[in-house]
Amino acid sequence: MTKLSFFKLPFLFVLLYGVLDSTFLVGRELLVDNMVFSYAKLNPYIWADSFVSLIIHIVLPNIFNQLANLVLIFITSAIILHKNSVYRANKKNLLCVFLIVFLIIIGINGCQVLFERQVLGFLYSAIAPYYFPHIESLYIGIFRLSCYIWITVAIYLGIKLLRTAFVTESDMTVLSSDNSQKIHLSLFILLFNFYYLAIVLFCLNFFFIPKDPLDSTAPFEHNIVIIMFYSAFLLIINIIGYFALRKKFMAVNGQLQVKSLIFSSAIAFMLTLLIAIIVISINIYCLKWFDKMANSLTNNEMLVIVIADIILLFLILSVTGCGVVRKTARAFFSKKTNLSCFVKLSPE
Numbered sequence: 001m002t003k004l005s006f007f008k009l010p011f012l013f014v015l016l017y018g019v020l021d022s023t024f025l026v027g028r029e030l031l032v033d034n035m036v037f038s039y040a041k042l043n044p045y046i047w048a049d050s051f052v053s054l055i056i057h058i059v060l061p062n063i064f065n066q067l068a069n070l071v072l073i074f075i076t077s078a079i080i081l082h083k084n085s086v087y088r089a090n091k092k093n094l095l096c097v098f099l100i101v102f103l104i105i106i107g108i109n110g111c112q113v114l115f116e117r118q119v120l121g122f123l124y125s126a127i128a129p130y131y132f133p134h135i136e137s138l139y140i141g142i143f144r145l146s147c148y149i150w151i152t153v154a155i156y157l158g159i160k161l162l163r164t165a166f167v168t169e170s171d172m173t174v175l176s177s178d179n180s181q182k183i184h185l186s187l188f189i190l191l192f193n194f195y196y197l198a199i200v201l202f203c204l205n206f207f208f209i210p211k212d213p214l215d216s217t218a219p220f221e222h223n224i225v226i227i228m229f230y231s232a233f234l235l236i237i238n239i240i241g242y243f244a245l246r247k248k249f250m251a252v253n254g255q256l257q258v259k260s261l262i263f264s265s266a267i268a269f270m271l272t273l274l275i276a277i278i279v280i281s282i283n284i285y286c287l288k289w290f291d292k293m294a295n296s297l298t299n300n301e302m303l304v305i306v307i308a309d310i311i312l313l314f315l316i317l318s319v320t321g322c323g324v325v326r327k328t329a330r331a332f333f334s335k336k337t338n339l340s341c342f343v344k345l346s347p348e
Contacts, residue, residue, distance in 0.1 A: 006175070006183055008089045009097060010078040013155075014070050016101040021066060022059045024109050064231075068197035072148055073104075075190050076155045079258055084163055085170040096165050100158035107150050115139065144202055175256060181249040184261065188249075188329065189241050191265035193234065199273075200230065237321070244322040248329035260332050268328035272321045279320070283313055 077097075086093060127135065159166070175183065290305070 005087060005089070006082065006179070007074075007078060007186070009081055009086065009093060010074045012089060012094065012097055013077040013101060014074050016098055017070065017073055017104065018063060018066070020101060020105045021108075022062060024105055025058060025062050065201060068144075068194060068201050069147060069151060071190055071194045071197060072151050073155065075187060075194065076152050077159075078187065079256065080156055080159050082175075082256055084159055084166065085168045086159070086163075086166045087169050088167050090167055092165060092167050096158075096162045099162065100155060103158060104151055104154045107154060108147055111146065111150075112143065115143065141202055144198070148198070175254045180252045180254060184249045184252045184257065184333065185242070185245055187261050188245065188265050189238060191261060192241065192269050192325070193238065195266065195269040196234075196237075237318075240318060240322060241325060244326050245329050248326060249333045251333050257333075264328050264332040268325045271324045271328070275320050275324065276317055279313070279316055283309065 081087065287309070
């Protein structure tokens with residue numbers, strides 16, 4: 001029997017999207033004139049080091065900025081391909097995947113160019129410069145949400161319309177008792193990552209583009225620090241999440257419990273976010289109280305206290321976050337208490 005992979009085609013979805021999106025970005029920066037927010041045009045010094053500088057200053061920040069899209073593409077394609085029994089990575093399936101990804105890229109880049117050249121260009125000339133950063137932030141939020149909706153709809157419709165062109169494996173079982181727990185665990189963690197990335201990237205608000213279009217002094221070193229920090233943080237929380245959840249999906253079977261995964265991961269994320277806000281608020285209040293007595297401390301003592309505060313805050317958030325996601329996953333997917341019965345599962 002041929003061994004089929006649940007995540008191979010979704011990974012190719014992500015890979016093709018990353019390559020095509022970066023290609024479109026570089027082409028747009030090089031060929032399209034009069035862009036309102038073109039980091040390359042506002043910072044001509046980045047071309048000094050030729051192609052390597054282009055990759056470092058444009059492509060890498062864009063890939064980081066696209067992380068939420070990449071995770072959503074992986075999750076959505078994995079679920080919908082499974083629903084349509086598409087698993088094999090052959091030429092016909094790869095061609096279909098390429099067409100769907102190309103459709104996604106065309107839609108996102110077309111809307112972005114239209115809004116930047118027409119809508120934002122008009123607003124920039126019509127309103128006072130003081131209000132423009134707020135308009136930009138609103139545009140970014142709306143555009144991000146539109147991208148998430150478009151990605152989901154495009155993958156769903158693309159796979160449905162090309163279903164006869166895909167090579168399907170309806171007579172073969174991919175979700176066996178051995179790998180069903182691993183697949184549910186992976187999708188749960190990825191969904192949690194998507195919620196986190198969607199909020200973080202929106203808050204960063206295109207952090208590598210200056211708020212003032214006339215400000216061309218924002219150094220890339222600041223951006224790479226942000227990228228490295230959040231990449232390391234994501235890696236740590238995913239490792240912790242894996243070990244915290246790896247034995248919590250004992251009640252899953254051969255049916256992919258999509259709605260239970262979405263509900264449970266969303267509940268876990270919202271509870272974790274609420275606890276994090278409360279803990280950070282308490283920490284900020286304590287730091288304000290500590291600031292009143294900081295004059296009596298030496299610089300070394302203050303440094304030790306600050307480092308201890310950061311470590312303690314991270315430990316508290318990690319422990320409480322692990323507790324929340326473990327309890328939520330156990331409530332939905334354990335054998336003893338299973339809330340999945342309250343979520344109506346769609347048939348395969």
